[in-house]
Amino acid sequence: MAIKVLVVDDSNFFRRRVSEIINASPHLEVIATANNGKESIDMVIKHKPDVITMDVEMPVMDGITAVQKIMDVAPTPILMFSSLTHQGATATLDALEAGACDFLPKKFEDIARDKEEATTLLQQRIQQIAKRRVMRVPEKKTGTTAKVTPTLKSNVDSIAKPTMNRLSTVNERNELSAKPSVIKRHKASGKNYNVLAIGTSTGGPVALQKILTAFPAHFKLPIVLVQHMPGTFTKAFADRLNSNCKISVKEAATGDILKPGCAYLAPGGKQMLIGPNGQIKIHPGNEALNYKPSVDITFASLSKSYGSKVLAVILTGMGADGRDGSRLLKDKGAEIWAQDEASCVVYGMPQAVAKAGIATESIALDQVAQRILVELKHE
Incomplete structure (x- = not known):
């Protein structure tokens, strides 16, 4: 049909x-x-x-x-x-x-x-x-205006009636309120990290906002963000995240140096490399590449500069960008997580790393932030 x-x-x-x-x-x-x-x-x-x-x-x-x-x-x-x-x-x-x-x-x-x-x-x-x-x-968000976050369900059934939608919404909200107790049962792996890296595409703007707004201002690590997005969008997106989050968020620029409690969003239409000592370099990249920015490119640079000291998360997105870069990180001993299928807008990028045996965990979107905080032993 x-x-x-x-x-x-x-x-x-x-x-x-x-x-x-x-x-x-x-x-x-x-x-x-x-x-x-x-x-x-x-x-x-x-x-x-x-x-x-x-x-x-x-x-x-x-x-x-x-x-x-x-x-x-x-x-x-x-x-x-x-x-x-x-x-x-x-x-x-x-x-x-x-x-x-x-x-x-x-x-x-x-x-x-x-x-x-x-x-x-x-x-x-x-x-x-x-x-x-x-x-x-x-x-409820941390910004001055109320925001809404869509949760995603399998489209097996036809669209429900408004009354059922409201009932389902209430049920989902109740389910979400009960989940933190489950999350707290996770224990930190004991690994030490120097940077958190997140790659995403379709559905990523909402997913990133949901995760980053949950982080405290004193977040321990610098955060590297790669979101497939046009060049004219990334500055506006970074500014919006910065206004809604307790941590600082900025569009990355050549010469920036990674600092704890700050997230650096790769500029659209370009590639972001992370060099030794956390130095950021932005360059045009190869015109033949499908993705600009590319998760693979940024993750590959992190594998060289940070090795096993990276906690990487692949979120919702179409295609397989991030799989090869995640494999390079995994080979160096880094930790790789993927968003689970049920909470993805498009289960492409996370599925690619999960099927390749690269991801060690598959996590629902509403649990990702808390899971990261537990892993990093945030109080």
Whole structure:
């Protein structure tokens, strides 16, 4: 059965273009379109799509507000389309916090070399996020405004009725409140670490925020972050994390030196290397590489500079970036963990390290932060 898609955009041309790309796949079918956020809510209730593609800027109701309301009445995987600007980055991050699963630049030429590549990329993204059903769970954050974090469930059943969604949300919240007692039973391995490294892609912005906001200001280690993201997005993302976290977060720059209690986010469109004594070097990298930044590249440099003194975590993401770098770290005696399948938006990157026998633990997203704090013997 084909994956049912709702296309939401105020541009007739873009709706038609996206619909043509989606319908070109035998696995996908556009069942309806909407020209603003308000209309999209009605269409979701009426047609029950498996996936929604959503523009950010629209009249009557914008995409961010629409995402919030859809997550309240009929949680559905949503792929956002955004402009590659600072303003577009901020809006996209708002949409991800509201419950959207992933995003793509609205100008396909920004992400693909030709029409065929753009077509394949969009179709793959839709098929990947269709495997998940999102449920919106309010959660208090450290920032001045309330944030929401989506938890993810297997998309086996059809979308539940609003009443059941609210009931499930309450049940999930109760389950989460009971989990810390389980986490405390873990004991630290006794290993000594000099750096925490985290690699992620699709679903990563929300996952990283959930983890990093749980860390205390006196966090013992420097943190290296590699998130697949356009260059115009990483500065905005780092600033947002910095405002929401007790630790410091910044977009990494050449000349930075790793310091405890600070997280360094690899700039989009470039590669980040960590040299001896924690010196950061940012460079353009090989144009042939699929990922810029690449988890493999950064992790490989950490294997040379820190060896066994690295605690590395691979979070939700499409593809296998991070597997080879994690293997190099593992060979040096470093510890490698992976996010578990149930809590991933896309179980690609974590699955790659788990199947290769590189990861020693598979951990649910809501347990990752506490598990790290236990391992590092934080009080």
